[in-house]
Amino acid sequence: AQSVTQLDSQVPVFEEAPVELRCNYSSSVSVYLFWYVQYPNQGLQLLLKYLSGSTLVKGINGFEAEFNKSQTSFHLRKPSVHISDTAEYFCAALLGRQGGKLIFGQGTELSVKP
Amino acid sequence: DTGVSQDPRHKITKRGQNVTFRCDPISEHNRLYWYRQTLGQGPEFLTYFQNEAQLEKSRLLSDRFSAERPKGSFSTLEIQRTEQGDSAMYLCASSPPPGPYGYTFGSGTRLTVV
Numbered sequence: 001a002q003s004v005t006q007l008d009s010q011v012p013v014f015e016e017a018p019v020e021l022r023c024n025y026s027s028s029v030s031v032y033l034f035w036y037v038q039y040p041n042q043g044l045q046l047l048l049k050y051l052s053g054s055t056l057v058k059g060i061n062g063f064e065a066e067f068n069k070s071q072t073s074f075h076l077r078k079p080s081v082h083i084s085d086t087a088e089y090f091c092a093a094l095l096g097r098q099g100g101k102l103i104f105g106q107g108t109e110l111s112v113k114p
Numbered sequence: 115d116t117g118v119s120q121d122p123r124h125k126i127t128k129r130g131q132n133v134t135f136r137c138d139p140i141s142e143h144n145r146l147y148w149y150r151q152t153l154g155q156g157p158e159f160l161t162y163f164q165n166e167a168q169l170e171k172s173r174l175l176s177d178r179f180s181a182e183r184p185k186g187s188f189s190t191l192e193i194q195r196t197e198q199g200d201s202a203m204y205l206c207a208s209s210p211p212p213g214p215y216g217y218t219f220g221s222g223t224r225l226t227v228v
Contacts, residue, residue, distance in 0.1 A: 009154075032214040043118070043205055043219035044157070051214045090156050094214055101147065101170065102217060104156030 004093050006105035014113050015083055021076040021108045023091030032094035033074040034102065035065055039087045047089075050074060061085070086112045118220035120206050126226045127196055134192045135223045139208030146189050147217060148181055149205040157205055163189060196227045 007022040025033065032051055036044040048059025055067040065076045074091060091105040119138040127133050139146045144165050149157035160179070161171045165186035178196075183189040193200055203224050207217035 004156075006156075034216050036216075036219075041221075041224070043120075043221045044207075044217075045219070046216045049214075049216050092156075101159045101162060102157075103159070107154070107156050 003095070003103045004091055004105040006089075006091050006108050008108050009106065010109045010111065012111045012113060013081055016080045018079050019077065019081050019085075019110065021089050021091075021110065023074045023076065023105055025072050025074060025091075025093050031067070031069070033065075033067065034092045034094070035059065035063070035074075035076050036090045036092060036104075037061075037087050038090065038107075044090065047076070081110070081112045083112050083114060085110060118206055118208050118218050120204075120220035120223050122223055123221065124224045124226075126228060129198060129227055130195055132192065132194045133196060133225065134190050135204055135206075135225075136188060136190050137206030137220060138188045139206070140218055141187075142210065143208035143218070144186065144211050145209045146183055147207045147209070148189070148191050149207065151203040151205055151222070152201075160191075193225075196225075198227045201225055201227045 003026045005024045013019045034049045035047040037047050038044045047063050048057050050057045050067045058064045063078050067074050089108045092102045095101050095103050121136045147162040148160040150160055151157045159172050160175055161181050163183040166183050178194045181191045203222045205222045207219045209215045209217050
């Protein structure tokens, strides 16, 4: 069974519009959750992470995500996107609380159009 | 510190040849991870080290793959008798001692087997 599921493979959006990238996780993983961004031909960059505490997490580049335990979701949002946000976004969960392996979703390609 | 370094960035090899990739993690990180990413997919876990000890190896990893981290610093990933299906981006990441930390990724090595 998939541990981390990203519900949209592609999300096209116009510049300055809001966006939400959806991520659901299974109860078999820990609740340490992450969002990464990957630009073409580059490695992954950490956007934000949820470890505990406030369910609304703020990250870099104006992104934020909300942890929802009852819905087992960790959706990523940005109120106004820029062309430069065009990239692949990956949701991930830490398997095990002591820093074991990260399990990634399939990715969501965000395409921001002018 | 310049982050996680991977070498080479690109490698083209003929089917049946052996290839070796190198990863230099962030110096104070004692955990090092290898992932493989194919087009349109999220990174797939291969193996990870804590210092020089290889703690886990994916069952998806065939016997043709081997990884080492002899002195607990840099790591190498070798693929013997390459096949076209090995074509992918190979990502290395590192993290601090055990805990709920996100990884720092390198830029990856793109392998093309022709």
